[in-house]
Amino acid sequence: MNMKIHSPEGDLMDEVVELSSTTPLFSGGKIGVLENGKPNADLLLTKIAEGLAGRIDAKFSITTGKAKELMLLQHAILKLLECLQRKFNWF
Helix, strand or coil, X not given: CCCCCCCCCCCCCCCCCCCCCCHHHHCCCEEEEEECCCCCHHHHHHHHHHHHHXXXXXXXXXXXXXXXXXXXXXXXXXXXXXXXXHHHCCC
């Protein structure tokens, strides 16, 4: 069995490539962050979002997490069920 191994380094480019600016696209926009509940994720993602907002002249508005949103939704559903129970004598 023959095996050929290729170098992952590849050829180097002499040409300098300039990235396009995204500032006009996002300038004046809002940045929101949905964190995943990992320890210190809210702190890390908030700092990143604030740094990005400063770079592109945007406004950082909120950091929220899935767990927080789920708790708010569960609370709203329980309140709705309580109202239905009182009004229609359900359950």
